[in-house]
Amino acid sequence: xxxxxxxxxxxxxxxxxxxxxxxxxxxxxxxxxxxxxxxxxxxxxxxxxxxxxxxxxxxxxxxxxxxxxxxxxxxxxxxxxxxxxxxxxxxxxxxxxxxxxxxxxxxxxxxxxxxxxxxxxxxxxxxxxxxxxxxxxxxxxxxxxxxxxxxxxxxxxxxxxxxxxxxxxxxxxxxxxxxxxxxxxxxxxxxxxxxxxxxxxxxxxxxxxxxxxxxxxxxxxxxxxxxxxxxxxxxxxxxxxxxxxxxxxxxxxxxxxxxxxxxxxxxxxxxxxxxxxxxxxxxxxxxxxxxxxxxxxxxxxxxxxxxxxxxxxxxxxxxxxxxxxxxxxxxxxxxxxxxxxxxxxxx
Numbered sequence: 217x218x219x220x221x222x223x224x225x226x227x228x229x230x231x232x233x234x235x236x237x238x239x240x241x242x243x244x245x246x247x248x249x250x251x252x253x254x255x256x257x258x259x260x261x262x263x264x265x266x267x268x269x270x271x272x273x274x275x276x277x278x279x280x281x282x283x284x285x286x287x288x289x290x291x292x293x294x295x296x297x298x299x300x301x302x303x304x305x306x307x308x309x310x311x312x313x314x315x316x317x318x319x320x321x322x323x324x325x326x327x328x329x330x331x332x333x334x335x336x337x338x339x340x341x342x343x344x345x346x347x348x349x350x351x352x353x354x355x356x357x358x359x360x361x362x363x364x365x366x367x368x369x370x371x372x373x374x375x376x377x378x379x380x381x382x383x384x385x386x387x388x389x390x391x392x393x394x395x396x397x398x399x400x401x402x403x404x405x406x407x408x409x410x411x412x413x414x415x416x417x418x419x420x421x422x423x424x425x426x427x428x429x430x431x432x433x434x435x436x437x438x439x440x441x442x443x444x445x446x447x448x449x450x451x452x453x454x455x456x457x458x459x460x461x462x463x464x465x466x467x468x469x470x471x472x473x474x475x476x477x478x479x480x481x482x483x484x485x486x487x488x489x490x491x492x493x494x495x496x497x498x499x500x501x502x503x504x505x506x507x508x509x510x511x512x513x514x515x516x517x518x519x520x521x522x523x524x525x526x527x528x529x530x531x532x533x534x535x536x537x538x539x540x541x542x543x544x545x546x547x548x549x550x551x552x553x554x555x556x557x558x559x560x561x562x563x
Contacts (some may be wrong), residue, residue, distance in 0.1 A: 225251030226554065227290045228316050229301060229312070232295030233257035233277050234266055236386055236393070236539055237317050242270065244543040250550065258284055285310040290550050293318050294404060296389065304350075313553045314350040315546050321441060322352045329447045331359045332548040333494055337366050338452060342552045351549040355437075356541040357381045357460075357469050358444035360516055363494065364473060364532060365445075365453040370489045372477040375528065376458035381441065382422075382470040384538060388413055388432065393466055396522040414462070417466070423462045427496060434460050467539065468507040473532040480528050487520045490532070503536035513537055 228245070232238040238259070245252060255270050258280045266277040278284055280303055285291065291307040293300040293316045300320035306322075307314055314327070321327035327350035334354070335342055361379055368374060385392035391413050399409040399419035409417065415427025426432055438460040445455050456473070463470070477486075491497045496515045498504050505517035516536045523529030 217445050222433050225253040226289035227254045227287055228252040228290040228292065229256040229258055229285060229319050230294055231258045231280055232290045232293060232299065232318070235294050235389055237542055238294035239320050240539040240543040241292055241317065241546055244540070248547050250547055251554065256284060256288065259295070281385050282306060282310065285312060288312045290315065290553070292546055292550070293320070293467050308349060315553070316350065316352045317542055317546050319352060319355070321350060322440070324350065326350055326354070327352045329354050329444050330549055331362070331448055331545055332552060333545070334362050334366070334448045335357055337363060351553060353542060353545040353549055354444045354448055355441050356536060356538045356545070357441045357471070358448060359471070359541060359545065360469065360471060360534060360536050361456060362445050362453070362516070363516070364534065365449070365456065365488060367490045367492065367495065368475050368486070369453055371481045371485050372479045374400060374454055375476045375478050377454060378474045379456040379458050380472045381458065381460045382465070383434065383437065383460055383467045384463060384465045384469060385418060386539060396464065396466060418462060420436070421464055426462070465507050467537065468510050469536050469538045470505065470507060471532065471534040473534065474529060475532065476525070476526055476529040478528070483520065483530070486530050490518055490520065505533050507535060510535040510537050512540065514540065524538040
């Protein structure tokens, strides 16, 4: 049953509704009670006709087309980059505001890379008005690192920082998940493993570069994360040296971050600086950051210890549910746009 907020709200569409991001986004839209009177599920031909539940009603995944985008106030692109590039102008021309989860629009001047978490941490107001039509969400790893750096520098200035990010296969969607699963099963049964996505063995392995046959590169994602950190922070905190590795895990980004401060502070003071909204500092071993413990959580899980060699140095081990954070960021970005748009009226 629709709430009063939904009955008088906006019309929304999720393009890429059958993707991992799309399904998580639908759940978060409903959990956060986003003021949508109608949510259309749209995707490519392979997903047409799939059944889902939206606002306690059965819904079908429909094709992307001008008719489907007519009178839509918000279009969320949870599709692959190439699919977004082919279709985003159709949504824009229909008068819809756009929230891009695919990063296809990250270089567009009128689609700023945003994270409401970072805006609030900096006390920064999003510069949105009736002419604002699109937002690109910041990469989840960039959001985590930007937030930790801003918190870490509160007790003392940062001298240097280094971050290693461990990438889950769910960042490549269902095909990445399927390939890791099939590689695992085939290797255990001594059969040839598929390598269509990563062009290399990911199961039981950690890689810093995909095989030559892959259309993907870790280097491009690494550059994206670094670029998004710079856009989020500006000159408010130093950008860390960064390395991205592909981990043999399905979900959640994990992080090994070294931060050296300009002066010596206690471990307790450093931990307290990190803790706060969106960050949970764990102490018990059973609660420590991991892909399993962070699944389905809204918060970043963090554990901290002092470096054994440098007295001003600290190590942070962190984890975040990548799909969950992407969906939360998208919904919060849409809420920012909604504040400057009349309810239920396409511009």
